[in-house]
Amino acid sequence: MVTAVASYLRDFDLKSASVFLLGALLLCPIAALAVLALGDSEGIWPHLLSTVLGRYLANTAGLMVGVACLSLFFGVGAAWIVSRYQLGLSRWFDVVMLLPMACPAYLVAYAYTDVFEYAGPIQGALRQLMGWKTAQDYYFPEIRSMGGAIFVLSSVLYPYIYLLARTAFQKIPASFYEVAALSDRNVFWGVCLPLARPAIVAGLALVLMEVVSDFGTVEYFAVQTLTLGIFNLWIGMNSVIGAAQLATLTFGLIIFLLFLEFYARGDRRFNDTGRRHVPYDLKPVGRKKTTFLVILCLLPVAFGFLIPVSILFYNVVNAPVLTTFSDVLDSFGNSIFVSLVGAFVIMGSAIVMGSAAKMSHNKALQMIANLSAAGYAFPGTMLALGVLTCLSFADGLLERTSLYFAGTLWALFFAYLVRFQAVGYGAVSSGLTKIPMNLISCSRSLGMGPHQTARRVTLPLMRNALLAGCVLAFVDIMKELPMTLLLRPFDFDTLATYAYQFAHSELMDQAALPALIIICAGLIPVMLLNRLVQHQ
């Protein structure tokens, strides 16, 4: 304890102070929820324990395991194929594989239900073909189920894993492949997968946090997860306190999982200190195998992008024009604005926190930096509630009659920062992990200060990781619904909130156009990212 305090005092300077301050700011909404959770929930827990809690937990765990397996298979598998084999189109692949990232999961869920449910064209055609009359005549997997939720969530979330795994695989030098061959080890299982583990786990953590906090998909598919339970408590039993308690429990679960990985990883290092970095030459494969591999890669893209987008497109083309274009245009502008500003804010904060966690020896500082990314594990609406409490408290301090923070765009940006800090932070830390410490030490010993080192060595080396983080944050904000809905100013619609009012009423025809535009707008930064990476 004494040594900890001493080390804390020794390292304390303006930079640590700013990290602490930023960290505290980011943790405020979570702390507000924790304080709320300390209240009296009036005997909710015995009821929960004896009725629904087991179901919530089992469903959440099932969903997490299912999505983890399927999205790892999609993401790592595709990243490996593209990094290892000469498919002739690998530059093209890097864009294509990321396409599902632009699709909000709940809209994909709506689209799939339209097609795969009993009344949809698939089952309809099957019935006509086989002469079946009713649902009792045959078996068809129910899309509104746990399996459906796993399928939809994995199909749109795997790019998080792909992106980070692909970057990690690319960084592995040819010499490692040679060593693997010489020592008769499997290149994938023995060398590359373990080396890419931090990146893959960072991606998986993002995916799982998205899964736990997802509301739209599980509500539509009626899969009773913890998040759905939080809302049943809050809205159904009018128990905000009970909801905050359940949210805190969920949050604890996520933190526990992250710590497990953190400790399992231990003190291993994953960077290459070799002087000679020769990139690996892609392995040529025969025509048949190429076709097979290409199809394998395209499968998740079809599930997460091609099919749902075609369905939406069909809806737009075949539906009567009901959407007002000027409204859509306004929402489009708003979406781009908040996503762009939000992404920059997030990356700025992520760089500060990420480098603090990596460079500082101060354990408390590292802890704060890691915790600051925890907002991702809360359901958006609950987090929005925390943000609201904080901002209103700040407004109260300012003693003004008209609002200063709450109900302004500041509230939105703050909320995005708290929620998506993890996206930027994950990108920054995995980027930093790949930079050998001795490069930094070298720069410092050559007389460059920490700022110069950051500007001239670290940041350029991390360019790809930073861009990836920026794009992920942009697209995440673009798709974000529950916090924007609750915290936005009057008459301020983003594409997501605009589409929601229709999608919520299950009016897919009206929701399809704004949904398509969300996806298209999300595609632009994805393409941009790919070009930048290629040009390097």
Add this chain to the structure above:
Amino acid sequence: MKLKTIISLGLWAGLCMGQSLQAQDLNIYSQREPFLIEPFLKAFTDQTGIKTKVLYSEKGLAQRLKSEGRNSPADVVLTVDIARLSVYDDMGLLSKTASATLEKNIPAHLRSPENTWFALSKRSRILATSKDRVGAAEITRIEDLADPKWKGRICTRPGSHVYNRALMASIIAHHGSEAAEEWAKGLVANLARKPQGNDRAQVKAIYEGVCDVALINSYYYGNMKFSEDAEQRAWADAMNIVFPNQEENDRGAHINVSGGGVAIHSKNKEAAIKLLEFLSEATSQKLYGEVNYEYPVNPAVLVDGELASWGTFKEDQLPIQKIADLSREAQMMIDRVGW
């Protein structure tokens, strides 16, 4: 660095200004979808010259209002479901409103005793039955849904949705907890599939032959029958409307309301009351029927047109406040039976 500072200061100032400019307009927090209230607000602005601004969110508006406290820009709260109205009231977010017009237009049992909230339109929770597979008088009461005769033939949305929870509360109010839970168990045992989707999706399921009887809100029928979408018209065409519990000594069909109130810290209370009054007057009350097939609360306004063609029905006279009071117990029961 300087440029950045100037830009961010400018941004800040701009955003703050945007905030203070809002003071003159009438600010509405709405849990109803914007496209549903837009026609009303347009008519209101045309008539009074008062401009309106809307913030729509399905969840958390009461918490937003509460944490904003006296700084809140909200003037009017509009929502659906009696339990949600009560939440605002219980949290002390609605102001007592003295208005002769509102008291004249809205019957006492459809507003709070302190005149904090006012119901503005009514809807009934009805039975949708398959035209092909269910006979005319085969099912007449909500209680029948628990009859084993309907095993595997009933569809509903999840029990924890406000509409079902309110219905559950009304059954607790009429039959007591024990009998109500028996009923809920029976209903769950009869379900054709896991509860899912909204009310529209239940009618679709009848059309598809997944089930024969569904619980829906009355206005869904009108919306589907006159939908621009041919598919939805076909769904509506596959069902009959049954207003439940209509027999001589029975209590009548369960009703729920949409409504609103004046925000406690409104700086524009006069205009806020004007909007509520406007919504309770004959033109708006008729508009509720035309826009969304909801029934008027104003007794002076006659039901006509499409709504009249559905037939008149007896309403459950249970004070709607009672439903709000039982909401929590209803949710716990729904959790227990797994509806």
